[in-house]
Amino acid sequence: MNMILQCGVLFAFLALGELTVWLTGVTVPSSIIGMLLLAMSLQFGVVKLNQVEKMADFLVHNLGFFFVPAGVGLMSCLGLLASEWLPIVGAMVVSTAVIMIVTGHVHQIVRRRMRQHHNVHKQS
Numbered sequence: 001m002n003m004i005l006q007c008g009v010l011f012a013f014l015a016l017g018e019l020t021v022w023l024t025g026v027t028v029p030s031s032i033i034g035m036l037l038l039a040m041s042l043q044f045g046v047v048k049l050n051q052v053e054k055m056a057d058f059l060v061h062n063l064g065f066f067f068v069p070a071g072v073g074l075m076s077c078l079g080l081l082a083s084e085w086l087p088i089v090g091a092m093v094v095s096t097a098v099i100m101i102v103t104g105h106v107h108q109i110v111r112r113r114m115r116q117h118h119n120v121h122k123q124s
Contacts (some may be wrong), residue, residue: 007057
């Protein structure tokens with residue numbers, strides 16, 4: 001499947017996400033809903049991996065490019081960043097620590113359960 005058709009499939013799921021938000025009024029970003037719909041479609045075989053793989057690989061390999069507009073937008077707010085640097089850095093440090101702690105605990109729980117599951121099946 002060529003890249004244009006693969007792009008069309010990805011945009012179709014983005015449009016489905018937009019339609020879902022418009023119809024339901026949920027506050028979840030439409031791109032997230034579209035991504036979840038695509039993941040479910042891939043899982044259930046509605047969409048085959050080869051129908052989106054090349055375009056998805058291209059987008060992932062060029063992901064850094066999509067952060068350029070955000071970086072330019074930040075540059076226009078340098079005055080605000082300079083005057084509020086302490087709360088911003090504090091929020092970054094605290095949120096990073098919380099994410100690391102939660103991720104570590106979740107990882108330990110999952111490993112423990114997987115080990116228990118493996119031991120149960122090994123004994124049977």
